[in-house]
Amino acid sequence: MEHFFSLLVRSIFVDNMIFAFFLGMCSFLAVSKNVKTALGLGAAVIFVQLITLPVNYLLQTKVLAPLGLDFLSFILFIAVIAGIVQLVEMVVEKFSPSLYASLGIFLPLIAVNCAIMGGSLFMQQRIGMDPADTQAIACFGDSVAFALGSGIGWALAIVCLAAIREKLEYADVPKPLKGVGITFITVGLMALAFQCFSGLSI
Amino acid sequence: MANKNNEALKQPIWVNNPVVVQILGICSALAVTSQLKPAIVMGLSVTIIVAMSNVIISLLRNTIPNRIRIIVQLVVVAALVTIVSEILKAFAYDVSVQLSVYIGLIITNCILMGRLEAFAMQNGPWESFLDGIGNGLGYAAILVVVAFVRELFGSGKLLGFQVVPQWCYDHGYLNNGFMIMAPMALILVGCVIWIHRSINKDLQEK
Numbered sequence: 001m002e003h004f005f006s007l008l009v010r011s012i013f014v015d016n017m018i019f020a021f022f023l024g025m026c027s028f029l030a031v032s033k034n035v036k037t038a039l040g041l042g043a044a045v046i047f048v049q050l051i052t053l054p055v056n057y058l059l060q061t062k063v064l065a066p067l068g069l070d071f072l073s074f075i076l077f078i079a080v081i082a083g084i085v086q087l088v089e090m091v092v093e094k095f096s097p098s099l100y101a102s103l104g105i106f107l108p109l110i111a112v113n114c115a116i117m118g119g120s121l122f123m124q125q126r127i128g129m130d131p132a133d134t135q136a137i138a139c140f141g142d143s144v145a146f147a148l149g150s151g152i153g154w155a156l157a158i159v160c161l162a163a164i165r166e167k168l169e170y171a172d173v174p175k176p177l178k179g180v181g182i183t184f185i186t187v188g189l190m191a192l193a194f195q196c197f198s199g200l201s202i
Numbered sequence: 203m204a205n206k207n208n209e210a211l212k213q214p215i216w217v218n219n220p221v222v223v224q225i226l227g228i229c230s231a232l233a234v235t236s237q238l239k240p241a242i243v244m245g246l247s248v249t250i251i252v253a254m255s256n257v258i259i260s261l262l263r264n265t266i267p268n269r270i271r272i273i274v275q276l277v278v279v280a281a282l283v284t285i286v287s288e289i290l291k292a293f294a295y296d297v298s299v300q301l302s303v304y305i306g307l308i309i310t311n312c313i314l315m316g317r318l319e320a321f322a323m324q325n326g327p328w329e330s331f332l333d334g335i336g337n338g339l340g341y342a343a344i345l346v347v348v349a350f351v352r353e354l355f356g357s358g359k360l361l362g363f364q365v366v367p368q369w370c371y372d373h374g375y376l377n378n379g380f381m382i383m384a385p386m387a388l389i390l391v392g393c394v395i396w397i398h399r400s401i402n403k404d405l406q407e408k
């Protein structure tokens with residue numbers, strides 16, 4: 001249980017998908033113009049991450065590893081992700097039209113979000129780690145914790161950036177830096193702030 | 203026609219660079235640039251994969267049903283990435299360890315999907331091939347520039363060879379450890395965009 005929480009906290013703050021690994025940057029930069037849409041995308045990422053990562057964990061440990069088919073993992077992981085995103089989209093549309101209306105446009109985008117694929121690939125790397133390591137993913141519960149943590153970390157980052165960018169609208173930025181340039185530097189400074197967490201002992 | 207091909211190759215390297223203008227493929231561009239060698243390997247791998255997948259999709263473009271095209275594209279790309287990753291593991295194991303998950307993440311690199319959707323689905327194999335090479339080289343160019351600065355100032359080396367001479371250290375020169383850390387990659391790309399847009403004024407935002 002303790003490992004569950006330390007893995008969760010670690011993947012939110014220390015191993016933050018955006019600030020430590022730069023995963024999911026494209027949509028992170030494109031969809032962070034206002035807080036409301038950022039929240040929607042963040043929620044969608046947490047949701048999809050929570051489903052795909054445990055599924056890929058089971059696929060990896062129960063099917064690929066025993067059969068020695070590790071080299072197929074890229075194709076299978078991306079197929080699982082694309083399939084589940086499609087499935088989630090259909091289910092949400094059928095049972096919760098209001099949620100669909102707010103997430104709708106973001107769901108298909110998530111299939112090619114590197115944070116999702118990256119999560120699965122990191123999971124694959126960490127299966128063999130020493131169980132005492134706080135990064136290790138030793139059982140199904142750990143993969144859920146990692147999925148939740150990395151999703152929340154990503155959502156936290158995009159909401160923060162969106163809030164900053166809303167304020168930045170009123171700033172007088174040098175012309176060539178306007179838009180993307182200043183956003184990159186802002187993210188750099190945020191990442192610097194997040195570096196403080198790396199000293200956290202969990 | 204020759205002119206158009208020329209454009210397809212040259213345009214993405216400077217004027218329409220995939221990284222600093224279209225803001226695609228940022229994830230891996232930032233993560234692998236703390237040293238020059240992995241950056242070059244990554245740039246080459248992406249160039250090869252973009253070119254090959256562009257050719258394959260462009261050959262298949264009339265037979266792919268529109269509704270499932272994303273899945274078809276993903277499978278083609280994933281197969282190519284698997285091949286490249288296995289080759290790297292066999293012939294350049296240390297680099298493949300350094301690149302870790304980022305080689306697998308070429309699958310979700312937005313440059314690939316962007317070029318497949320925007321170019322290969324409408325154009326013939328040869329143009330698509332040139333477009334892929336152009337975009338891959340544009341991506342590689344940014345990687346190399348960022349990695350050059352980070353490795354030179356961060357560890358005083360280039361491609362693993364010591365460049366800053368010992369007497370500099372003897373006179374109190376220190377490596378800037380900050381350059382190796384993640385945030386600096388973002389700030390450096392920000393600066394590259396700054397320079398690029400100061401030169402190409404029509405890209406500046408109002």
